[in-house]
Amino acid sequence: MRKVIGIGESVLDIIFRNEQPSAAEHGGSVFNSCVSMARLGIPVTFISELGADHVGRHALQFMQENGISTDYIEVYPDYKSGVNLAFLNDVSDAEYSFYKDLPEKRLDIDLPKVEKDDIVMIASYYSITPALRHKHVELLEAAKKAGAIVYYDPNCRIAHKGESLKLSANVLENLEYASIVRGSKEDFQVLFDMEGADKVYQGKVGFYCPNFIYTQGEETIELRTRNLSKSYQANPIEPVSTVGAGDNFSAGLIYGLIREGIGLEDLDTLDEAQWDCIIHYGRMLATEVCLSYHNSISREFAASYKL
Numbered sequence: 193m194r195k196v197i198g199i200g201e202s203v204l205d206i207i208f209r210n211e212q213p214s215a216a217e218h219g220g221s222v223f224n225s226c227v228s229m230a231r232l233g234i235p236v237t238f239i240s241e242l243g244a245d246h247v248g249r250h251a252l253q254f255m256q257e258n259g260i261s262t263d264y265i266e267v268y269p270d271y272k273s274g275v276n277l278a279f280l281n282d283v284s285d286a287e288y289s290f291y292k293d294l295p296e297k298r299l300d301i302d303l304p305k306v307e308k309d310d311i312v313m314i315a316s317y318y319s320i321t322p323a324l325r326h327k328h329v330e331l332l333e334a335a336k337k338a339g340a341i342v343y344y345d346p347n348c349r350i351a352h353k354g355e356s357l358k359l360s361a362n363v364l365e366n367l368e369y370a371s372i373v374r375g376s377k378e379d380f381q382v383l384f385d386m387e388g389a390d391k392v393y394q395g396k397v398g399f400y401c402p403n404f405i406y407t408q409g410e411e412t413i414e415l416r417t418r419n420l421s422k423s424y425q426a427n428p429i430e431p432v433s434t435v436g437a438g439d440n441f442s443a444g445l446i447y448g449l450i451r452e453g454i455g456l457e458d459l460d461t462l463d464e465a466q467w468d469c470i471i472h473y474g475r476m477l478a479t480e481v482c483l484s485y486h487n488s489i490s491r492e493f494a495a496s497y498k499l
Contacts, residue, residue, distance in 0.1 A: 195235040198222040198313040203274035215485035221315040224439035231494035237261040247273035284431040309455035310340040316347035320362035344370035367400035374405040389414035436487035444477035
């Protein structure tokens with residue numbers, strides 16, 4: 193079976209409601225997607241870094257229990273694992289504060305082999321920060337050479353706005369490597385001060401990557417390709433937490449690509465029915481994860497769809 197290779201941060205998310213902690217979950221944008229995909233039976237390798245502390249040890253155990261390969265996790269003996277505080281508002285959307293303790297030299301490791309039609313997933317500030325740019329480019333070049341799909345979720349939060357603007361060249365380079373871009377309304381407001389699927393696609397994304405999905409929380413999901421422009425209604429729910437919504441939408445899209453046997457050479461010729469199917473899985477997983485404080489879909493839910 194084709195595999196997914198994700199590169200991203202591994203952190204502990206502490207979720208607050210009414211200024212009180214309600215849950216603590218291992219997380220990170222790509223991490224959340226990888227957990228859900230592994231639970232669905234997809235072979236997943238995760239590239240990341242952790243401190244040699246209690247949080248780091250438990251994160252490694254959690255990944256291994258969920259079937260994620262941890263062969264490419266670098267553990268720093270003298271540093272602490274990252275912590276994110278997520279403060280939920282009245283509609284369960286989160287405001288974030290990030291706390292990290294990391295060495296100057298990071299991810300000094302070999303990378304896994306990328307093969308044809310594997311899916312390489314990159315996301316968030318982690319994919320554009322100068323300290324890790326060399327590893328991302330190395331992985332993206334390997335994906336390009338192998339004929340793998342590159343899935344990019346910009347996932348830029350307001351806390352990183354100043355730095356993201358300075359690193360816009362790295363964002364554009366990621367777009368150029370990407371086979372599919374999935375970003376939220378907030379992402380493109382932060383990155384380009386731009387709003388609306390058509391404006392973002394025509395003004396930024398489409399020049400680099402033809403396959404674009406624009407999400408807007410409870411509003412419509414917008415698909416734009418060279419041959420198709422379509423809106424999808426988000427599933428109406430009362431969310432418990434939206435912390436992992438976008439990450440699991442991504443996991444559902446990737447699951448759909450693998451389940452339907454869609455490779456890199458197929459992407460630019462997908463018809464409406466095929467995109468409908470892929471988007472369906474994205475909405476399904478995003479809806480499921482919003483109904484709890486968990487950052488990934490449950491094992492019980494995954495069992496019904498396991499490959």
